[in-house]
Amino acid sequence: MPQPTLPLCHSTKGKDEIDSFYLRHSGAGSLLAVSILPVNASVKPTAASTPAAQSASAAGNLVDINPATADQLKALPGIGEAYSAKTIAGRPYASKTQLKSKGIVPSATYDKIANLIIAKQPPKKTK
DSSP: OOOOOOOOTTOOSOHHHHHHHHHHTOOTTOOOOOOOOOTTOOOOOOGGGSHHHHHHHHHTOOEETTTOOHHHHHTSTTOOHHHHHHHHHTOOOSSTTHHHHTTSSOHHHHHHHGGGEEOOOOOOOOO
16 A cells, blocks of 8 residues: 655645545554644743753853852743742752752752753862
């Protein structure tokens, strides 16, 4: 049986015509998974596409959560006023994973920022 040719993503065909194509070519016993987004659909940016991520990866700079300002923290994906305030109040951090283990940010938020942050330790003072 020849494989049907699927219409291109940026087709000029109307939605009804495309829907009928999929109905005609997805008979019993077939599995057809399709994801259709309108050409003008907005796609939520990923952590790597946010300005904070771009600047951190482009320059190789990570945001140090110990001395960072509230504005620097809020530039991270998923960090707003509340999480930046909790981060500042919970300082100092021995490691960045303490943001999650101390309950400062939820796991999902931590996963978004883990590759963008660091918790540097101040140099030890010698007597």
